[in-house]
Amino acid sequence: MGRRKSSRARLCTICGEPMRKNGTTSSGRQRWRCMRCCASSAGDGGNARGAAEFRAFLVWVTGRMTLAQAAAMLGVSPRTFIRRIQWCWHV
The missing domain is CATH 1.10.10 (Arc Repressor Mutant, subunit A)
Incomplete structure (x- = not known):
C-alpha cells in the first residue's frame, strides 16, 4: 500500500496529478516532479x-x-x- 496523497499536494501543470518533492535548485528553491508524466518544476505553481x-x-x-x-x-x-x-x- 502506497502513501496517501495530501489534499494540499502541488498539482502538475501538464496532467493535473499530485507532484512529489524532488530536491532543490542551486538557488535553494524546492523542486517538484510529477510521478505520472515526469514533468519537473521549481516555480511557485501559479494557477x-x-x-x-x-x-x-x-x-x-x-x-x-x-x-x-x-x-x-x-x-x-x-x-x-x-x-x-x-x-x-x-x-
Whole structure:
C-alpha cells in the first residue's frame, strides 16, 4: 500500500496529478516532479488549474479537438468545460 496523497499536494501543470518533492535548485528553491508524466518544476505553481484550462481552450479553439475531447482533457463534461473556460474569452 502506497502513501496517501495530501489534499494540499502541488498539482502538475501538464496532467493535473499530485507532484512529489524532488530536491532543490542551486538557488535553494524546492523542486517538484510529477510521478505520472515526469514533468519537473521549481516555480511557485501559479494557477495550475487555470493554465490547464487555458491549454485545453487553445487546443479546442484552434480546431485540433472537438469540445468533448477538450473537456475530456480536463476530466469534465462539455458543459462544465464551457463554464470553466469562459474567463479565456472574457478577458
